[in-house]
Amino acid sequence: MKRILAAALAILLAVTLAGCGAGKTELVLVTDSGSVEDGSFNQSAWEGLVRYAEENKISSGYFQPEENTDEALRGAIDKAVEGGARAVVCTGYLFEDVVAEAQQAYPEVDFIAVDCEVASPAANTVGLTYAEEQAGFLAGYAAVTEGYRSLGFLGGDAVPGVQRYGLGFVQGAEYAARELEMEEGSVAILYAFTDGFDPSDDTQATAEAWYADGVECIFAANGGAQSSVTAAAEKMGGVVICADTDHSAASEAVVVSALKSISTSVYSTIDGIYDGSFEGGRNLHFDAASSGVALSMDTAHFKNFTQTAYDTMLTKLQTNAEGVTEAIVRQTTDDGAMEGVETARVTVRELR
Numbered sequence: 600m601k602r603i604l605a606a607a608l609a610i611l612l613a614v615t616l617a618g619c620g621a622g623k624t625e626l627v628l629v630t631d632s633g634s635v636e637d638g639s640f641n642q643s644a645w646e647g648l649v650r651y652a653e654e655n656k657i658s659s660g661y662f663q664p665e666e667n668t669d670e671a672l673r674g675a676i677d678k679a680v681e682g683g684a685r686a687v688v689c690t691g692y693l694f695e696d697v698v699a700e701a702q703q704a705y706p707e708v709d710f711i712a713v714d715c716e717v718a719s720p721a722a723n724t725v726g727l728t729y730a731e732e733q734a735g736f737l738a739g740y741a742a743v744t745e746g747y748r749s750l751g752f753l754g755g756d757a758v759p760g761v762q763r764y765g766l767g768f769v770q771g772a773e774y775a776a777r778e779l780e781m782e783e784g785s786v787a788i789l790y791a792f793t794d795g796f797d798p799s800d801d802t803q804a805t806a807e808a809w810y811a812d813g814v815e816c817i818f819a820a821n822g823g824a825q826s827s828v829t830a831a832a833e834k835m836g837g838v839v840i841c842a843d844t845d846h847s848a849a850s851e852a853v854v855v856s857a858l859k860s861i862s863t864s865v866y867s868t869i870d871g872i873y874d875g876s877f878e879g880g881r882n883l884h885f886d887a888a889s890s891g892v893a894l895s896m897d898t899a900h901f902k903n904f905t906q907t908a909y910d911t912m913l914t915k916l917q918t919n920a921e922g923v924t925e926a927i928v929r930q931t932t933d934d935g936a937m938e939g940v941e942t943a944r945v946t947v948r949e950l951r
Contacts, residue, residue: 623683626652626869628661629675631691633796635661639822639843640861644690644713647865655873672697680705686872688865690714692758698724709872709879713861714760722879727864730886731760731820732929733916734857735767736774737887737894738818738840740912741855743775743786745904747816747838751789751809753828755796755821757935764820764842764857765790769940769947770927776944784946789814791950792935796822806831806839816840816854829853838900847898855899860891887916887924 628635628645635645645661652659662678664671672694679687686709689698698712702721710724717726742750752768754761769788776786789809793802806817806828819828820842832839832852841849841856864885871877885891896909915923928939937949 624658624660624679625683625685626657626659626688627679627682627684627686628659628688628690629672629679629694630661630663631672631693632664632667633691633822634663637796637823638825638841638846638849639796640714640859641690643844643859643861644688644865647862648688648869650862651866651869657873667693669697673701676701676705680708684708686711686869688713688869692760698726709877711865711868713865716882720880720882724879725868725877726882727861727868728882728884729760729859729861729891730884730929731763731859731892732767732770732927733887733924734842734859734892734894735764735769735818735820736771736916736927737767737892737909737912738764738855738857739768739771739773740775741771741894741901741904741909742768742816742818742840743772743779744908745816745854745901748785749787749814749816751806751814751817752791753802753806753809753817753819753821754792754935755824756794757792757931757933759931761792761820762931762935763929764818765935766928766931766937766940768818769937769942769945773942773945774923781944783943786945788945788947789950790937790947793821793824796824798823798827800827802827803831806837807835810835810837818842818857820857845895845898847895847900851900854901856895858893858895860885860893864891887913888918 626648628648630641633641635641662675664675688711690713694712694715698710698717702710702724712726715726716728752765754765772786802824816838818840819825825841828839829850838852838854841853845856846853
């Protein structure tokens with residue numbers, strides 16, 4: 600299910616309900632202000648929830664707050680519970696404090712917090728996080744191995760998950776350049792954040808300018824704004840690596856996507872709620888070793904980067920061969936500045 604059409608409802612919230620019977624909706628997704636068609640974590644979580652609901656004939660729906668305030672997010676959760684929710688899936692790091700509060704207010708409801716590490720999760724709550732730095736590492740490694748030497752990383756807001764994508768991308772590019780025994784400064788990376796996840800003319804203009812200046816491939820980890828970068832790639836003859844979900848259907852310019860297993864992990868966690876195996880009170884982390892991150896090799900448009908090369912690198916991450924996994928820097932800063940990443944063959948130009 601690549602696209603879900605939504606209908607606007609009420610002044611504060613937008614909601615779509617499926618199979619709601621007499622007004623009761625058992626499975627509810629609460630997004631941040633982004634839509635369930637964002638091509639990112641909201642869409643992935645929604646697809647996992649809807650797939651489970653449809654397979655098991657359970658009513659489902661979602662609420663989309665108009666703003667990313669604690670009050671609006673908590674209001675959406677309140678609406679979901681009032682509507683009969685048995686389980687509420689919340690998406691994004693903004694829900695950390697909101698879910699920590701809601702889990703106490705509604706102990707009879709199970710909460711799944713996606714891209715969110717909940718402090719002191721209660722017995723009715725599970726947080727799901729993903730190793731974005733490993734997904735980014737694979738993307739950077741693939742790009743340089745494919746033959747690209749002028750790269751770009753364009754993130755959305757400089758939030759931890761997006762920063763980890765960028766940090767991993769730079770380190771994967773450096774690893775590939777070292778493996779290929781390239782000289783110092785052989786790979787150049789422009790590195791910036793657009794301070795937003797919505798498609799925009801400004802984001803497209805930035806990407807077009809990068810391509811015009813010689814950037815061959817941009818890793819776009821900016822939610823719905825990936826469509827703006829993809830449009831720029833099409834116009835300028837460049838390629839783009841997308842994030843979170845498989846964007847191959849959007850354009851031939853999408854050379855590959857860096858994936859997180861949000862849809863699968865949401866589905867399996869909901870399944871645990873209904874089959875009695877749900878274990879709350881914890882945060883689960885999904886990485887390469889647990890099939891939590893990957894590249895969309897089945898739909899990729901590589902010419903030189905082979906499945907064998909990918910499988911070999913993925914196995915190294917899964918097994919920490921040569922200490923490669925533990926060496927990846929994943930720490931973040933408040934403003935998105937790169938810290939602790941050592942490069943020689945890759946030159947990074949951070950743009951503010």
